[in-house]
Amino acid sequence: MDGGGAMLDEVDVRHRLGLDPGTPPLVALRGVGKVFPGVIANADVHLEVFPGEIHALLGENGAGKSTLMNVLTGIYQPDSGEIVVAGYPRTFSSPQDAIRAGIGMVHQHFKLVQAFTVAENVHLGWDRTPARVGAAMLEARTAELAARLNLAVRPEATVADLSTGEQQRVEILRVLSRDAKVLILDEPTAVLTPGEAQDLFAALRAFVAQGNAVIFISHKLDEVLEIAHRVTVLRAGRNVATRWASDCTERSLAQMMVGREIVLTDMRTRAPGIAGPGAPVLRLEAVALKGVLQDISLEVRAGEVLGVAGVAGNGQRELCQIMTGLAAPTSGRVLLDGADISRAGPGAVATMGVGHIPEDRLASGVAAGLSITENAVLREYRDRPVSRGPWYSPRAALDLARRIAGAAEVVVPDFAMPVRNLSGGNQQRLVARREMRIARRAIVAAYPSRGLDVGAINMMMRYLTELRDQGVAVVLVSEELEELLNLSDRIAVMFHGRIMGIVPAAAADLDDIGLMMGGQRRDRAA
Amino acid sequence: MMGWRLQRLPSAKPRLAFLARAVSVILALLVAGLVTAAAGFHPFDLGAEVVSSSFGSRFGIEDLGLLLTPLIYTGLAVAVGLRIGAWNIGAEGQFNIGAFCAAGVALFVPGPVWMVLPLMVFGGALGGAAWILVPTLARAYADVSELITTLLLNFVALLLVYYVATGPWLDPSGHALATTARLPVAIPEFWGIVHWGFPVAVAMAMALAILFALTRWGYEIRISGSNPGAARYAGIPVRRHLITVMLMSGAIAGLGGVMEVAGTVGRLQGGISNNYGYLGIMVAVLARAAPLGVLASALLMAVILNGGIILQTQGLTTNTVLAVTGLILLFSAIGDELAHYRVIRTTAQRA
Numbered sequence: 001m002d003g004g005g006a007m008l009d010e011v012d013v014r015h016r017l018g019l020d021p022g023t024p025p026l027v028a029l030r031g032v033g034k035v036f037p038g039v040i041a042n043a044d045v046h047l048e049v050f051p052g053e054i055h056a057l058l059g060e061n062g063a064g065k066s067t068l069m070n071v072l073t074g075i076y077q078p079d080s081g082e083i084v085v086a087g088y089p090r091t092f093s094s095p096q097d098a099i100r101a102g103i104g105m106v107h108q109h110f111k112l113v114q115a116f117t118v119a120e121n122v123h124l125g126w127d128r129t130p131a132r133v134g135a136a137m138l139e140a141r142t143a144e145l146a147a148r149l150n151l152a153v154r155p156e157a158t159v160a161d162l163s164t165g166e167q168q169r170v171e172i173l174r175v176l177s178r179d180a181k182v183l184i185l186d187e188p189t190a191v192l193t194p195g196e197a198q199d200l201f202a203a204l205r206a207f208v209a210q211g212n213a214v215i216f217i218s219h220k221l222d223e224v225l226e227i228a229h230r231v232t233v234l235r236a237g238r239n240v241a242t243r244w245a246s247d248c249t250e251r252s253l254a255q256m257m258v259g260r261e262i263v264l265t266d267m268r269t270r271a272p273g274i275a276g277p278g279a280p281v282l283r284l285e286a287v288a289l290k291g292v293l294q295d296i297s298l299e300v301r302a303g304e305v306l307g308v309a310g311v312a313g314n315g316q317r318e319l320c321q322i323m324t325g326l327a328a329p330t331s332g333r334v335l336l337d338g339a340d341i342s343r344a345g346p347g348a349v350a351t352m353g354v355g356h357i358p359e360d361r362l363a364s365g366v367a368a369g370l371s372i373t374e375n376a377v378l379r380e381y382r383d384r385p386v387s388r389g390p391w392y393s394p395r396a397a398l399d400l401a402r403r404i405a406g407a408a409e410v411v412v413p414d415f416a417m418p419v420r421n422l423s424g425g426n427q428q429r430l431v432a433r434r435e436m437r438i439a440r441r442a443i444v445a446a447y448p449s450r451g452l453d454v455g456a457i458n459m460m461m462r463y464l465t466e467l468r469d470q471g472v473a474v475v476l477v478s479e480e481l482e483e484l485l486n487l488s489d490r491i492a493v494m495f496h497g498r499i500m501g502i503v504p505a506a507a508a509d510l511d512d513i514g515l516m517m518g519g520q521r522r523d524r525a526a
Numbered sequence: 527m528m529g530w531r532l533q534r535l536p537s538a539k540p541r542l543a544f545l546a547r548a549v550s551v552i553l554a555l556l557v558a559g560l561v562t563a564a565a566g567f568h569p570f571d572l573g574a575e576v577v578s579s580s581f582g583s584r585f586g587i588e589d590l591g592l593l594l595t596p597l598i599y600t601g602l603a604v605a606v607g608l609r610i611g612a613w614n615i616g617a618e619g620q621f622n623i624g625a626f627c628a629a630g631v632a633l634f635v636p637g638p639v640w641m642v643l644p645l646m647v648f649g650g651a652l653g654g655a656a657w658i659l660v661p662t663l664a665r666a667y668a669d670v671s672e673l674i675t676t677l678l679l680n681f682v683a684l685l686l687v688y689y690v691a692t693g694p695w696l697d698p699s700g701h702a703l704a705t706t707a708r709l710p711v712a713i714p715e716f717w718g719i720v721h722w723g724f725p726v727a728v729a730m731a732m733a734l735a736i737l738f739a740l741t742r743w744g745y746e747i748r749i750s751g752s753n754p755g756a757a758r759y760a761g762i763p764v765r766r767h768l769i770t771v772m773l774m775s776g777a778i779a780g781l782g783g784v785m786e787v788a789g790t791v792g793r794l795q796g797g798i799s800n801n802y803g804y805l806g807i808m809v810a811v812l813a814r815a816a817p818l819g820v821l822a823s824a825l826l827m828a829v830i831l832n833g834g835i836i837l838q839t840q841g842l843t844t845n846t847v848l849a850v851t852g853l854i855l856l857f858s859a860i861g862d863e864l865a866h867y868r869v870i871r872t873t874a875q876r877a
């Protein structure tokens with residue numbers, strides 16, 4: 001691939017970043033390569049990050065972004081190439097090594113100890129933690145660090161009780177407290193509300209203003225354009241280009257990532273000959289769940305997409321649980337094709353033809369330590385041919401896993417490897433495909449595009465419309481209004497566990513939806 | 527420039543992990559040899575002595591078989607629990623209770639052998655399961671860690687056996703000081719002094735291997751053990767499985783006690799469990815919780831224990847054996863970690 005031509009002139013880069021001509025990059029990767037059995041994750045990658053810069057790293061799912069950063073932080077050793085820090089070639093044999101050299105990373109999936117307090121987590125495995133120390137002192141030190149670095153955290157809180165945004169701030173504090181000059185964030189905003197994302201951006205801007213740098217991995221192109229100075233795009237493990245963000249558009253970035261133009265079509269309009277919404281499939285009647293959901297009534301019809309909008313954490317998770325049998329409502333009823341499934345349990349509901357793409361894939365969608373095969377058959381292991389009577393056939397399971405991976409367009413070198421070795425986006429594709437296979441009546445898709453690249457999002461949306469056209473009732477929970485408007489027939493807006501209104505997407509007014517997301521009820525319900 | 531580097535993989539290759547196990551055992555023996563040599567013994571002579579008295583004669587092999595049998599039961603008991611992520615530290619106690627129940631049946635239930643023997647086996651297994659019932663329910667319904675609860679019950683079981691063997695059930699003939707009378711019913715012999723407890727244990731290991739690898743139930747246990755959240759999502763009854771598996775674990779340990787009291791020892795006496803329950807933890811860990819692996823690691827453990835008995839006659843204390851087993855565990859832990867690494871050749875270019 002032609003990388004050299006697309007590289008920026010270094011002198012010009014320093015000039016535009018307002019640096020002296022001789023300033024060395026804070027880190028530089030030169031010709032880095034990394035191979036896993038059966039996969040080339042990185043090949044000949046070049047990357048330079050200068051002081052004061054927020055550098056975005058883009059690429060499709062499985063392009064090698066996380067791997068490249070794992071190489072930079074000493075989790076993996078490069079098979080070829082070198083890492084240069086402030087002008088000197090370095091090798092890191094562990095993340096602790098890398099952080100000592102000023103390079104720290106916050107991972108796609110957090111690595112905090114859930115049962116410990118914020119203060120304990122910040123001080124864990126840190127050579128400057130005093131040997132004898134009490135809880136009060138740890139908390140005082142943490143509070144002081146947090147104030148200095150301008151990150152709002154509660155030192156005495158237990159991590160398990162924190163929201164995702166708070167946990168992320170703890171992770172960042174952990175890294176920054178160790179005097180990191182380069183902060184790497186792997187898809188940090190995938191799990192944040194838009195408000196939390198804005199807070200994060202403010203903190204990042206303040207951080208780089210002091211001569212530090214941030215490497216920012218994201219699939220959200222609008223955000224990348226908003227926050228990054230420069231953008232490096234990887235495709236199939238190789239450099240495609242490095243550009244100034246101000247010279248790019250979402251469209252041009254998407255094209256660089258995928259290598260072709262992505263056409264976003266209006267997916268709400270059905271092809272000729274496809275019937276519109278039919279009879280109600282899934283019905284919620286005055287459903288309440290103690291303390292979280294109140295008085296939720298809605299129905300989803302066959303061949304219809306019902307969008308659920310709202311800021312994450314307003315009861316969407318519980319709503320999905322209720323619709324898929326994972327939780328039983330404290331009052332009210334859930335009906336599937338007229339049958340009461342309020343207390344049927346998740347297994348029975350799935351057997352009745354309801355698929356579920358869960359919002360927290362690692363906590364409930366997969367068993368990360370088990371093989372790809374074992375995870376792929378999670379929904380169909382009870383049926384022939386994977387099971388015959390009480391017997392489980394590993395060979396039939398492998399066959400099925402092959403078919404699911406093929407349909408999900410995930411390349412798997414070894415089906416026996418733990419599913420956690422797959423890239424985040426590829427895990428998501430696999431789960432989505434697995435669920436679509438059993439979704440004969442309905443599918444509940446919670447943030448299905450989370451962690452997916454633009455091309456894959458498009459594909460996911462197409463899958464959902466295919467299901468819709470086959471007469472499946474689709475519930476799409478999302479924070480992306482554009483996505484919701486593009487796909488949904490009607491949009492329900494959630495706020496504090498209630499539905500503020502349900503509007504037809506064709507006539508939806510963005511401001512109106514925004515107001516409902518903020519808690520204002522719509523006078524005229526549709 | 528060519529260089530060599532270590533690379534850490536997130537998961538260890540099974541073959542490499544197995545190799546690491548083997549190497550760690552050898553290393554542990556080597557260290558033990560060096561230490562004994564430093565203390566003025568001749569490790570090679572001692573080693574030869576152990577090997578020849580364990581394997582050199584039919585009696586040696588029969589002795590080994592008797593030592594091996596309880597280790598397979600307790601090893602399987604712990605391994606079964608680990609399959610669903612439960613640490614049964616209480617195999618020692620369940621083993622004692624199994625022996626207690628079997629002895630009780632044998633001593634106080636009159637009847638023909640064909641009736642009493644199955645009753646003993648059944649009673650012992652049931653007793654083992656009952657002994658883990660409370661920790662099981664506490665874990666399943668209140669999320670209380672089974673580590674502590676199972677451990678604590680060990681002492682209760684141990685004391686109970688001591689009490690009955692020296693008190694109410696004491697041999698009325700007056701010949702024995704701290705045991706019950708000889709049980710009127712015994713596990714029949716299978717080969718020499720090795721009783722049927724041994725082939726049953728081996729068959730059980732094979733059955734469990736098939737159960738875990740090739741049944742739908744085994745698949746559900748794997749998912750439940752690896753991520754209970756995902757299991758619930760798939761409609762797998764995690765709690766029911768946890769209860770079943772933990773009770774199974776207790777029953778297997780109890781069965782070990784039955785075989786020991788009615789096959790090997792013939793009387794119920796204090797300390798009949800002989801630390802087999804704790805050694806079972808090590809057997810299971812060494813076997814990476816694989817039922818067939820338990821057969822191999824139990825054999826290794828039996829050889830070491832047997833070696834200890836022989837070494838005592840040579841002037842070494844039993845602590846030597848404890849030290850060797852400890853070393854093996856230590857080296858295995860290190861080996862496990864090292865199995866994650868791979869040596870790779872790098873071709874780093876200097877700019």
Ligand SMILES: Nc1ncnc2c1ncn2[C@@H]1O[C@H](COP(=O)(O)OP(=O)(O)OP(=O)(O)O)[C@@H](O)[C@H]1O
Nearest residue numbers: 036041061062063064065066067421422423424425
């Ligand atoms: N430990 C591993 N063993 C085997 N293959 C791996 C391992 N880690 C990553 N890979 C493979 O390397 C490739 C790159 O993965 P990586 O996680 O870097 O992708 P990514 O760009 O971060 O994708 P995403 O956007 O989906 O997170 C993938 O094909 C992945 O399956």
Ligand SMILES: [Mg+2]
Nearest residue numbers: 066108423424
């Ligand atoms: Mg990634």
